[in-house]
Every structure is written in C-alpha cells, then in structure tokens.
Amino acid sequence: MTTPTLGEFGRIARFFKPLAAGFPGARGLRDDAAVFGVPDGRELVVTTDAMVAGVHFFPDDAPADIAAKLMRSNLSDLAAMGAEPLAYTLVTALPRGLDESWLEGFAAGLGEEQRQFGIALAGGDSVSTSGPITLSVTAFGLVPTGRALPRWGGQPGDRVFVTGSIGDAALGLEVAYGRLDIPAQDTRAHLLRRMRRPDPRMGVGPRLIGLASGAMDVSDGLVADLGHLCEESGCAALLHADAVPLSEAARGAIDGDPVRLALAITGGDDYELLFTAPPSASDALATLAADCGVAITEIGELRPGTPGEVVVLDGAGAPLALVRRGWDHF
Amino acid sequence: MTTPTLGEFGRIARFFKPLAAGFPGARGLRDDAAVFGVPDGRELVVTTDAMVAGVHFFPDDAPADIAAKLMRSNLSDLAAMGAEPLAYTLVTALPRGLDESWLEGFAAGLGEEQRQFGIALAGGDSVSTSGPITLSVTAFGLVPTGRALPRWGGQPGDRVFVTGSIGDAALGLEVAYGRLDIPAQDTRAHLLRRMRRPDPRMGVGPRLIGLASGAMDVSDGLVADLGHLCEESGCAALLHADAVPLSEAARGAIDGDPVRLALAITGGDDYELLFTAPPSASDALATLAADCGVAITEIGELRPGTPGEVVVLDGAGAPLALVRRGWDHF
Known part of the structure; x- marks a missing residue:
C-alpha cells in the first residue's frame, strides 16, 4: 500500500x-x-x-x-x-x-x-x-589527538583479545535462512537479535587507548579480520579456536554440530572489538572488562611470520582447516 | 563485457x-x-x-x-x-x-x-x-569559527546576487533529451558541459564571509532556491528576470523561444552561489568579482512580506507567472 x-x-x-x-x-x-x-x-x-x-x-x-x-x-x-x-x-x-x-x-x-x-x-x-x-x-x-587506535600497532608476542562473544550473528543468519533449526525460542531469539542488533562496544573502545597496541572491529569474520590486523601489523597469528568466546546460544548450536564452530569464527557481522595488547596489559584488561560488564577474552597471540597468516588451532593443538576465512562484503 | x-x-x-x-x-x-x-x-x-x-x-x-x-x-x-x-x-x-x-x-x-x-x-x-x-x-x-554563511541572515532591503550564469544546466538537459535543437556545435557543447561539469565557486564562497548576509547554492532552480533563502530569512523577495545573468549560449537559446527563460530560472543544477548582501557591499562585491574572474550580478532584493514569497518581474516590471518554481530532487 x-x-x-x-x-x-x-x-x-x-x-x-x-x-x-x-x-x-x-x-x-x-x-x-x-x-x-x-x-x-x-x-x-x-x-x-x-x-x-x-x-x-x-x-x-x-x-x-x-x-x-x-x-x-x-x-x-x-x-x-x-x-x-x-x-x-x-x-x-x-x-x-x-x-x-x-x-x-x-x-x-x-x-x-x-x-x-x-x-x-x-x-x-x-x-x-x-x-x-x-x-x-x-x-x-x-x-x-594522536591516540586513535590503529590496526597496525601489534607486534610478535602481543596477545590477541576479543570482546563479547563471536558467531551469534553468523548462526542467527542461518536461523533466518531456515538452515539451522533451533527448537528453543529464547536461543533462537538471542541469535537473531545479535544478527539484527549488534552490540557496539562503545564503553570498551575509548578505554583501550594506552592498553591495546592495535584494534579493529570484527565485521568480515574473526579469522579474516585477524588476518587483516596481522597483515597491517606485519606479522602472523595463532588463534585458539576453543578459546573463542561463545554465547550460551552459540555453544548450544555448535555442540549440536561441531562444523558450526567454523561458521562462527569465519561468519561476519559480529561487531565485537578485536585487539592486540602486550601480556603486561592483562590485569588492566580484566579490570576494564569488569568495569564495563563486557567479556574480554584472550584468544591467541601474534608471532613472527608471513604478514596476515593466521593459524587456527583446535582444542588438541592441531591446525584446523577452514574452507574460507571470512566474507567479502562487496 | x-x-x-x-x-x-x-x-x-x-x-x-x-x-x-x-x-x-x-x-x-x-x-x-x-x-x-x-x-x-x-x-x-x-x-x-x-x-x-x-x-x-x-x-x-x-x-x-x-x-x-x-x-x-x-x-x-x-x-x-x-x-x-x-x-x-x-x-x-x-x-x-x-x-x-x-x-x-x-x-x-x-x-x-x-x-x-x-x-x-x-x-x-x-x-x-x-x-x-x-x-x-x-x-x-x-x-x-562562527563565520559559516547561513541561509537566513538576509533582511528586507538587502540585495540579491548570483554568481556566474543561470540556466545553462537546465537548457543542457533539454539538449541531452533532444527537446532543444541547437545547431551551433560550440553552443550545444557549452550547455552540455555546464550540465555535466558545473563550476562550483570555490574562490568566491570564502570571500563572501563578512560581505554576504545569507548564502546558499542554486541546485533546485533559482526561483525555488531564492524562495528557500527567503523562507529561512523570514522575508519575501523581488526577482528581476531580465537581470538574471545568462551565458551567450543560454541567451541564444532563450532569444529563439522566450518560454525558455522560465526554464532557465526554474531549472536546477546551476551550482552557482545565490546570496544576499546590504547595498553597502556593492563595491566590495565588484572587486571580488574582478579578483576571482567570476561574474557577480544583482538580480533582486529582499523585502517585507510572506516568508518565502518570490515575485518575479519581467523587463517591463510586470509579474511573470511561472508554472513551477523549481525541482524537488527527490
């Protein structure tokens, strides 16, 4: 009409x-x-x-x-x-x-x-x-002035952190397409809500100045974006897949089919903050997480290597093969 | 391909x-x-x-x-x-x-x-x-700081000025649509060029600070935009149609069919500056025009009246009836 x-x-x-x-x-x-x-x-x-x-x-x-x-x-x-x-x-x-x-x-x-x-x-x-x-x-x-967080400040030895939880939006998209059947109403609602209304970490971002060496937000998928961050920083990274923070809803979906873990860490639209910081920042980051009520989780580390290369390890420490690293939004 | x-x-x-x-x-x-x-x-x-x-x-x-x-x-x-x-x-x-x-x-x-x-x-x-x-x-x-030119600074008695020439783009559009036949190649080219590549008055704009009481650019059509300027300034305006500056190309097209004058002053996409200034600014504006090599032409004046009302007078001083004042770009 x-x-x-x-x-x-x-x-x-x-x-x-x-x-x-x-x-x-x-x-x-x-x-x-x-x-x-x-x-x-x-x-x-x-x-x-x-x-x-x-x-x-x-x-x-x-x-x-x-x-x-x-x-x-x-x-x-x-x-x-x-x-x-x-x-x-x-x-x-x-x-x-x-x-x-x-x-x-x-x-x-x-x-x-x-x-x-x-x-x-x-x-x-x-x-x-x-x-x-x-x-x-x-x-x-x-x-x-002069303090904006670049993507490229990280160096080998820095730890990799992410805010909140990863994969909700990608799993929510599967729910929206009818490709992921989740019986529990509240679980389904959580994933869809996170896809439609991401939670930008406005409280955390400004307080990362002075703590983080490099930062970006996760929009193309965690693995792809960590690759971008590493490329700009001129180093490689290890990512521990089992350390990636998941919501209860995402964990439930992934427990039902472990292949979905790959989807969670390569799907896009998380809009969480991905950043690097030296190990000495750990205590301050824990305080920041508590102050803001937003989880900050260590998920890997930068290391010398081919700029942009990301090795994803599973819980047993074996490399995880991924069909793709993320989304090209174009 | x-x-x-x-x-x-x-x-x-x-x-x-x-x-x-x-x-x-x-x-x-x-x-x-x-x-x-x-x-x-x-x-x-x-x-x-x-x-x-x-x-x-x-x-x-x-x-x-x-x-x-x-x-x-x-x-x-x-x-x-x-x-x-x-x-x-x-x-x-x-x-x-x-x-x-x-x-x-x-x-x-x-x-x-x-x-x-x-x-x-x-x-x-x-x-x-x-x-x-x-x-x-x-x-x-x-x-x-604090000196940006508003649309709304003009008051009754201020003169209305416009840079460059008006109507080229509207006539150029007629040429592009095949509705206006102009045999002379260079005349046609001028009108089309002005439609496709308007000439923003970057040299004039900053130097109007301190001279102009109100300013905007002409994109919806001269009469309509003068109406917007008047509405924001809380007054009315007289516009002398025969004072509106025309390029040689536009004048040739209009001499061939006077109805096209209405098109020129109501068509859009001129991207000339339309501004108001007190009569005392005339000498300074003449100097500015000479310095910048851009014509600045007085075309009317603000007067008390219904905010936004624009009366267009022809060469004999009689009101000119216009079917429309300009374009709604949406």
Whole structure:
C-alpha cells in the first residue's frame, strides 16, 4: 500500500528534523551543510558504512532493526578507533513507491539509537532510486589527538583479545535462512537479535587507548579480520579456536554440530572489538572488562611470520582447516 | 563485457588507495576510520550529496563526468557555507557485473577533481547492489569559527546576487533529451558541459564571509532556491528576470523561444552561489568579482512580506507567472 508521498522537503521536516534537534551543528537541517567544532586536544574520527536491501539486510526486516544495524555497524568502527560518538550524517536512496510508514519506522529506530548511544543527526541527503533501499551513515567521533587506535600497532608476542562473544550473528543468519533449526525460542531469539542488533562496544573502545597496541572491529569474520590486523601489523597469528568466546546460544548450536564452530569464527557481522595488547596489559584488561560488564577474552597471540597468516588451532593443538576465512562484503 | 572482478579489497587497493595518498588522515584506507584534526579557529563544514543512475545522471554518461558532478555538487555546498575544501568520503553501490573500466574511469575522474579543487579521499565504503549505480560523497571543509554563511541572515532591503550564469544546466538537459535543437556545435557543447561539469565557486564562497548576509547554492532552480533563502530569512523577495545573468549560449537559446527563460530560472543544477548582501557591499562585491574572474550580478532584493514569497518581474516590471518554481530532487 502506498500513501501519498510528502516529497523531499516534507520528509525531511517530518522525519529527519526532529532527529537533528539535539545537535546545534546540524543547523536544524536548514542550511547547505553542517558546521561543528572539534575541541582542543581532540581529533575527529570519520567512518562510513552502507547497506543495501537484499545484500546486507532482508527487504522485509523491521525498519527499526535496519536503522539499528546501520547505526551500530558505524558506531562499532568508532569504538575500534577508541572514539566517543558525536554525530552522523545519513543518505537514503528509497524506491518512489515506498510506504511512508517504512520511513516512519526507520526514523523512530534512528531516534532510539540516538538516545541509546548519545549521537545526533547532523545532515544528509534523500534521493529516490529504481533499485532496492540503499542506506549509508557517516559517523563522527572524537578521540584524543594522536591516540586513535590503529590496526597496525601489534607486534610478535602481543596477545590477541576479543570482546563479547563471536558467531551469534553468523548462526542467527542461518536461523533466518531456515538452515539451522533451533527448537528453543529464547536461543533462537538471542541469535537473531545479535544478527539484527549488534552490540557496539562503545564503553570498551575509548578505554583501550594506552592498553591495546592495535584494534579493529570484527565485521568480515574473526579469522579474516585477524588476518587483516596481522597483515597491517606485519606479522602472523595463532588463534585458539576453543578459546573463542561463545554465547550460551552459540555453544548450544555448535555442540549440536561441531562444523558450526567454523561458521562462527569465519561468519561476519559480529561487531565485537578485536585487539592486540602486550601480556603486561592483562590485569588492566580484566579490570576494564569488569568495569564495563563486557567479556574480554584472550584468544591467541601474534608471532613472527608471513604478514596476515593466521593459524587456527583446535582444542588438541592441531591446525584446523577452514574452507574460507571470512566474507567479502562487496 | 564483464571483466573478472577484483573484489572489495582489490578494488580499494587499485582504485581508491591512490586517491587517499595525499591526505594523512585517510590512514592509507588501512584502518577502520579516518582521523584528522581541525585547526584552532576553524570549524568543520560537512555536506553530503547522493546521485543515482537514471535519476541524477544518464546511465551511459562518461564515468569521469559523473565523478565531476558528484564532487562539484558537494563542493558547491562548501562554497555556499564560505568553506575551503579539505577532504571527502565516498560510498559506491555498484551492480555486480559492472565492468572494471567504469570504475577505472570514475576513479580517474575523481583524481582530476582532487587535483583541481585541492581535496583528497579520506575513506568510504563499497557495496554491491541489484539496482542502479548509486554514489554519494560527504565533503569536509573548514571555515573560521562562527563565520559559516547561513541561509537566513538576509533582511528586507538587502540585495540579491548570483554568481556566474543561470540556466545553462537546465537548457543542457533539454539538449541531452533532444527537446532543444541547437545547431551551433560550440553552443550545444557549452550547455552540455555546464550540465555535466558545473563550476562550483570555490574562490568566491570564502570571500563572501563578512560581505554576504545569507548564502546558499542554486541546485533546485533559482526561483525555488531564492524562495528557500527567503523562507529561512523570514522575508519575501523581488526577482528581476531580465537581470538574471545568462551565458551567450543560454541567451541564444532563450532569444529563439522566450518560454525558455522560465526554464532557465526554474531549472536546477546551476551550482552557482545565490546570496544576499546590504547595498553597502556593492563595491566590495565588484572587486571580488574582478579578483576571482567570476561574474557577480544583482538580480533582486529582499523585502517585507510572506516568508518565502518570490515575485518575479519581467523587463517591463510586470509579474511573470511561472508554472513551477523549481525541482524537488527527490
């Protein structure tokens, strides 16, 4: 069903101006651009993530879930840089006949995200498309000058850590596709929720400055992303598969079919933080985990070797063969 | 013809990393985000414009022309704020089968724009789509703190000015559609070039700070955009149609059919600067125009009245009836 459309200006007034009300730099979405300062001693961190219906989400996903995933995938990049979120811009390319109720749900979802993560809309653009719903967010954060967490700071001997739990989103996707049958309602719900609404580690990221030697977020799959981190750091890594933290739901799914462990550690969309730190940081990381209420688990170590090479060991210490390391999101 | 695709990482390495080489904040496109500072006494200006094949450009337009229009529409917004360009991020959503040569031409076009306008790639995202080519740029500029040019500073008695010439792009579009027959090759070429490669007024914009009371760029059409400027300024305006600056090419087309004057002043995509200034600024504006080699023409004035109301007068001083004021780009 199609309701009469408001046009670009009407849509901006109704759905987007309220989202910009909390950020003076948005100039009420009334000007040609946003304008804001960066405080002394801080640098701006800028990241962009785009999502296309049918590629990154199901066309019939709830618009508020789509808003959440779009925002959180960007916020996760800010956290991986050690940045505190500030604002974002939004580009929507929407089919002409799209029901206004979709946009209403999407904007409501953005509003929830803004409240939860302390971020506001600074500007954007709205265009029409003959193709699928296409969305992108550019997120802005602040980090102490010169202290942003690079991917490439790790060196041989550093330990590899990951926040939260790995594999929920990949298993959730299997549930969504009907390829993974999980009878327990709450287990199924947990995996789907983690796929649709990842938990960016905003509390942890900024506090990794001074502790972590290198950091990134896990979006292409744990093994692939550890490979990226190693490549940038000019070293190799060992990854202990049985040390990878799993949620109860994921552990249950994997106990039922051990092949799913490979899926969990190579599937994408975890949006957990993957970082390296010297062994001396262990106590401080334990304190940080306790303070934030987020698990931080040691899962391997960097070692000399071919840059980017990741050897995955099973519980018996034998190399685990993986058909693929992760996802190429393109 | 489709060549084997490089995948996301290969495309980034081949086409985009060279574009980021000039901007340290891009971190070589090797990190989760860009990081850059804003100098003391400056604020960041952020604008975003998106373009979709079949909506904002013809699918078979030269990719370098598409890159130029995408970049220049954003740069024009920076100029309208009085900002100097700094960097940009890019989001591409491309059909999977797109020939790599398209991306090669597009990236080469971006490179030309970067050299011409002194801007560099800071980051971005590349995704695939089942729909048309969809592109967006978020451009960053710098402006002295507190001095960004608002749309809403004008008041009754201020004169209305516009840079360059108006209507070329709208007439060029008619030529492209085959609805306007212009025998002279160079005239046709001028109109098409101005449609495909607008001339953002980067030299003029920053020097309007302290002279202009309000400013914006003309993208939806002169009359419509003057209406937006008036609405934000809480006043009305008179626009003298015969004072609107026309290129020789546009004047020739309009002399052949006066109805085309309406098209010129209501068609979009001019990317000229539209601004208001007190009468006392006239001499300084003449100097600025001479310094920059860009015409600055007085075309009307603000007056008390219904906010947003624009009365267009013809050469005899009689109101000109317009079927529409401009384009709703959505």
